[in-house]
């Protein structure tokens with residue numbers, strides 16, 4: 001076996017009460033393999049087991065909706081129905097038996113949620129009825145959440161986190177990026193409420209803090225709770241530093257175990273200039289560096305086109321982050337970690353910039369243009 005030329009990315013790290021065997025994580029990627037009734041499918045199990053076999057330190061699942069109103073697609077796991085528990089338990093097992101820490105990501109899409117065919121009755125909920133561009137020329141206007149709906153949603157997050165723990169995962173991750181509901185409350189551009197959940201910075205923080213608090217209470221102090229964190233909306237007058245730094249410090253004080261800082265939202269990805277930025281290798285590193293400076297003491301995981309191990313090693317060497325998250329890279333090649341460890345990075349199948357086959361195929365089950373022919377034919381690298 002060839003020896004790894006990298007030192008830091010294969011060094012273990014403690015996160016919360018868990019030990020990561022290296023600093024390379026299989027990142028959350030919604031691939032749309034779940035059953036149409038919101039349960040875990042065999043295809044999903046095969047997909048995640050194959051990622052776990054590739055020797056990452058942690059596998060973070062794709063986002064799973066805390067309830068029907070929070071889901072974007074019909075082929076995603078919906079945690080509010082306990083019928084998903086057997087599949088969820090198998091999912092945790094098939095990740096953990098190969099060594100990685102297993103983390104399930106939970107979310108509510110807010111204004112980006114359905115309604116789709118079978119859930120036509122669901123209201124498109126958001127902090128305020130602020131219109132937003134949907135696709136191309138289309139626009140949507142969500143409905144302002146009532147105080148009752150806010151409380152129900154907080155409870156849905158707590159119940160979903162408890163289910164994740166019951167299923168046997170090691171941790172839960174709150175998806176507070178990509179412009180989903182948790183971040184919608186923070187953004188003064190989107191949140192126009194005049195009650196206790198809108199207006200001042202303290203008020204805009206209230207909903208995501210109450211969600212975090214309810215989730216922490218539901219899972220207990222020893223369970224890993226991570227946060228996929230929106231740093232910048234990347235739209236004019238969007239959420240940004242300094243509030244983005246201050247809210248992270250507040251979550252840190254509350255006991256979040258790690259952060260994955262992110263830039264951009266579904267809305268900003270409509271902007272050709274932002275889309276171009278996303279093609280650049282390590283495109284988030286400057287932003288992550290600034291973020292990390294403000295929150296010493298809690299691990300920061302860096303992601304965003306860190307497509308080979310040498311780049312990952314540099315990001316850690318320069319003190320930008322503690323851990324590297326690889327999402328599309330490990331979708332393109334589940335052996336990313338193993339090949340890197342064995343000094344075979346030249347054999348990696350790489351995600352192709354500006355390709356987006358995975359995004360375009362999500363609704364029917366994502367595939368990847370970088371997969372070798374025989375995997376493509378099967379439709380899954382399972």
Ligand SMILES: Cc1cc2nc3c(=O)[nH]c(=O)nc-3n(C[C@H](O)[C@H](O)[C@H](O)COP(=O)(O)O)c2cc1C
Nearest residue numbers: 027028029030062063303304305326327328358359
């Ligand atoms: C098809 C697709 C699905 C994604 N699904 C999720 C998701 O479920 N949760 C999440 O936090 N991020 C999701 N992301 C974002 C990735 O996790 C990651 O942050 C982003 O792609 C940049 O990192 P990368 O270059 O390593 O892929 C998704 C990205 C893509 C392309």
